[in-house]
Amino acid sequence: MAQEPVNPGEVVLGEEIKHARLITLNRPRQLNVISSKVVYLLSQFLEKWEKDDDAKLVIFKGAGRAFCAGGDLRMFYEGRSDDSCLEVVYRMYWLCYHIHTYKKTMVALVHGIVMGGGGAMVVPLKFSVVTEKTVFAVPEASIGLHTDCSFSYILSRLPGYLGEYLALTGARLNGKEMVATGLATHFVPSEKLQELEKRLLSLDSGDENKVRSVIEEFSAAVQPDEESVLNKLSTINKCFCGDSVEEIIKSFESEAGIEGNAWIAAVLKGLKRSSPTGLKITLRSIREGRKQTLAECLKKEFRLTMNLLRSVISGDVYEGIRALSIDKDNAPKWNPSTLEEVTSDNVDLVFQPFSAELELKIPAEESCRWDGKYENSVYPNLQGKN
Template sequence: MAVNQDEEVVLTEDKGNVRLITLNQPRKLNVISSRVVYLLAENLEKWEKDEDAKLVIIKGAGRAFSAGGDLKMFYDGRTSKDSCLEVVYRFYWLCYHIHTYKKPQVALVHGISMGGGASLMVPMKFSVVTEKTVFATPEASIGFHTDCGFSYILSRLPGHLGEYIALTGARLSGEELVASGLTTHLVPLDKLSALENRLVSLNSGSESAVKAAIEEFSLDVQIGEESVLNKRPIIDECFSKDSVEEILESFEAESRKEGNGWIVPVLKGLKRSSPTGLKITLRSIRDGRKQTLSECLKKEFRLTMNILRTTISGDVYEGIRALTVDKDNSPKWDPPRLGEVDTQKLDLVFGPFEEDSELRVPENDENRWSGKYEESVYAR
């Protein structure tokens, strides 16, 4: 069957020893659907095992890299039990393989790169952003949690920047991403295709050669005085507190001090967010500090399934409804206030599954591509 390039959600090309993968839903900002996850995993496994494949490049078609998970897919499945279990399982399993990939990968990232979309760039050996790149993990605000490996990634940022980014959904620019260490290089948007051609012409998987080629095009990063990265003393002071309530109280006190006007809109956003989403996210990031990548992904799989199953709240569906379905931006949270979120109920979404039902992350390199959804209890 002929592939319609306009309709195939992921395009791949073999160019000598280089493999290119393009997220190809520009009209939908390259959201990640079940088909996207399946094709990404299939190709990455094939290329890692192929001796002729030396370098993998991933990019997004159109004006975005990827806006993240397909929220409509989750919302449409809200009345069917575990309608999204397969795609969730496959994606967390894929996240592990992206973090631990055995060959050099380069992400060429322009435009929006959020949530699950950002998990396809941040773990890469080389993640190249532009002055037009916008990153965020805004999941807590809609009653979800910081997922796709980000409880591992953000918990390892300096100080309490990770809690800040996770709870506020703060947007970071390309410059800020490089300065924070979340990505590796900044290349001007008008040089991105020239860089891609240069990488293809290298026809090599040599990390030093790839790095040198990227550096030919990259700029030194200068972050502005107003950047949130320059607000670290305040962020570390406020976001180190034990609870979301204490964080908000401390942040509010700081907002009243001279020169701290930047806090006011951030605080407003936090107060509009799902109380349950904020509490789950803070705990997940804090736990992430003490967890391995595998432990974080297993935990995030549990959290995602328990949230989608509305184990303690239906906030995720209400958040998606308010943001993308009715677009009234007036979610009715359950419960509506932080103080009403029951800590014991929170334990329910973090609790382990029966061993067979956990995400099966490979234990060693010999069985590196085992644990697929097809081998899980869910497929059986």
Template sequence: MAQQQTSPDEVVLGQEAGGARVITLNRPRQLNGISDRVVYLLAQFLEKWEEDENAKLVVFKGAGRAFSAGGDLKMFYEGKSDDSCLEVVYRMYWLCYHIHTYKKTTVALVNGLVMGGGAAMVAPLKFAVVTEKTIFATPEASVGLHTDCSFSYIHSRLPGYLGEYLALTGARLNAREMISAGLATHFVSSEKLEELEKRLLNLDTGDESAVRAVIEEFSTDVQPDEDSVLNKLSTINKCFSVETVEDIIKAFESEARIDGNQWIAPVLKGLRRSSPTALKITLRSIREGRKQSLPECLKKEFRLTMNILRSVVNGDVYEGIRALSIDKDNAPKWNPASLEEVKNEDIDRVFQSFSPEQELQVPSDDSNR
């Protein structure tokens, strides 16, 4: 019989059923946004179960219509006058490292929105099951942040320059596209998801082949639709492989004038709405990520996040959150307002290393974790 490990009102629910363990993100009204309490409980459960010899399989899911829409932006906004977010940011990056290097078999059941930090919990797992309701995005640049929580590592390893495209434009992928891109492993109809979960909970093993066999009983082979962005990679690679954000936009604008490329105009519109500073930080981070290990990416991203939250260069992140989540006018006033006004030395300052004791302390080799 399944045993609940937390109060049913808690923001993360932990359940034990035989050799299976279930984590449920439980803030449905907030689209399971990741708060400091969520990070704390996730880390607690994962650490406990990794050491538990009886725990063989860990299943992640979200309550309501989202898996997780990512970080709780209001939490950052409320902490803008001090360093109160330092601890939760540090814990979140450690959690990302822990999920990437977790020693038990993991499955995500993703039936709805999965964005930003929420997507960072899904992409590294051994099995990520998505449905016709799943929507993926990494839109951080649109709120003045950068593509964080290990995504400079994840995006830089997607096919071609798809990672740069997703990070800079905030474009959404559906389940079929996630699988094609390598961001998910299996497609299961949402009406079968509950039965799949029951089967997994009754599977008293973490053997990957056994888990895969159960999932494949419910899964369907899918391909992206004909008009999917995954079928436009030649154009994306041509435009998003160039050196600067300005060059990317120029190349994309040129492609938009070609017959059959009507899909580009709305994507360009979204790109132009984002913080110019955040776009430049994001592009550089992903480009560096192509040559960096996971720990190196996480350490770099931790610096970027803290420097952005500390307004080392500007307060774009708070202006973006204000426009999206506080006043909800969707009219952020970026500073500076154009890419041409962003100074290279300011971007360098955001990437500047901390003193050794202030850096994110994650092992360079997961065998030492």
């Protein structure tokens, strides 16, 4: 059994139970969204435990009805004028690298919503357990952002053009679909999740075969439902291989009239309501991600996020957050308002490399694996100077 958390009011709880380590994202009323404090504490725990020979197994879970709904949109909106979100952005991308390359066995127990950056704490792990109540999506493009937190790397490696589809449409996948696509490793009915957690904690081992064996005692083989988007991959591949967002939408429209494709209409409606800038940047990022390493993807995504939050070519991200989370009118006024107005030159601007000191610092050598922290970068001195 897990011991009582030392500080139940903290946004991230870290418990040490024999050789197991348990991380609980603990902002249930906010669906465990990611803030600067959340990312800072996660980094602290993970670095400490990776260096601790007594720590063998790390388990992630979320309190309440969500695992993690991604970044704290209100935090970004409130920091729009003074670069106050520099810290969470830098820390999150730096942390993503360490989660992908972590040296200890990690398990995510994913109950409920997992979106955007929340997925970066799930998909890269050796073991990610989902349930019938799990809902996954990467909806950033729809609000003028881009598919971030290593997802240009992850999605570009899915079969065919499914990654482009998920990134551009923000389509949701359930737990069965996550397992089928490889975005999760095991499906466990929700009523068994708590017992699985107890078993993993009592296992007292990080041996991958032993961990897998325990999870498989609780897991069930699953197939996507008949109406699943995964059974429509031939259409998705045909349309989302297009060289531009305009081509993709045109191709998708032509497929919508074919018998059996009634599902396309709602997806098209969502696509057309999304930020034109967000869509174009997202497509290019995913396409580049197909040929990039994890480190290259993270450095690129960091630049994109910084440039979009600084409204280098558009303020759409703040308009999208306003419409979704602040005024909640769901009527964003994009600028530019059409795909045709988003020029290649403007898109090029947000992809340009930063000067060396402003780039995300990802350790090149294992011996300095935890170097490059935010506090040791130039960014703390830049807050409020934009």
